[in-house]
Amino acid sequence: MGIPNKPLLLFLLIITITFSSLLTLSASHSSPSPSPSSAADDDEETTASSPSSSTGEEEVEEEEEETDATDSSPSQSPLSSLFGSPSPSPDPALKFSSKFHRRMQETAASPAAADRSSKLVAQLCAGTENPARCTAYFHYSKSDDAAQIIDAELGTLNTLLIEARSAAVRAQHQGRASPDVAHGLDVCVENYDKANANLDRASVACAKCVGPNKATECTAKEVGEVKTMLSAVISNIGFCDEAFDGQGLPRPPTKAINEAVVELADWLLEFSKKLDE
Helix, strand or coil: CCCCCHHHHHHHHHHHHHHHHHHHHHHHCCCCCCCHHHHHHHHHHHHHHCCHHHHHHHHHHHHHHHHHHHHHCCCCCCCCCCCCCCCCCCCHHHCCCCHHHHHHHHHHHCHHHHHHCCHHHHHHHCCCCCHHHHHHHHHHCCCCCHHHHHHHHHHHHHHHHHHHHHHHHHHHHCCCCCHHHHHHHHHHHHHHHHHHHHHHHHHHHHHCCCCCCHHHHCCHHHHHHHHHHHHHHHHHHHHHHHHHHCCCCCCCCCHHHHHHHHHHHHHHHHHHHHHHC
């Protein structure tokens, strides 16, 4: 058998080497690296699958901004929301919605109201510390019976005391009061309860002076009871105020209501002198 010529063998060798190279290249490209576009798609899918990542960062930034804004404001006591500022004007949180407060607002808006009061009201208010204010407050009354006026306003006092107690209890439940302030609030709540009990006794006694049998039932005992219990109510409120003022503590959240209770009770106590006649 003859030996193939050399050119043919060389040609076959070149073909074999070329084919092997192609196979190697094909194997290396069988698992290609992700293209830029596919990588971008993967990034989009990852972002879409966890939307909270960017939102969370934004929320943190917003919280930081709010914190910075808070820090830049003047420092305030944690009790500032419970107690009024030392300024003369009452804190909005101290406003109350009782009939007394509304009527005093009406009086301030119409100073001429005092001119429309009855002669009895003018006489009764003459002995108070501020006759003009007293007369303006009672301008609505056309009664010629002091007992009826007292009886009606005892209900207003009851409303004031209920509002005062509620304000003190709300302040207690805030849970941010110092031990001294918490004790003061306890004193106030206790004395509001006592004041209400004393007011109930005054109401029972006064009712006998306005009923159909007042000529026989409205005795010196009942008149004395009205006076004593109104004085006790004023004392009860004084104990509440002293629990704060006497200790150098911030004004209680019930300060404005306390002042209204004392003012009205003082007026009614002055009016009760008429029951002796």
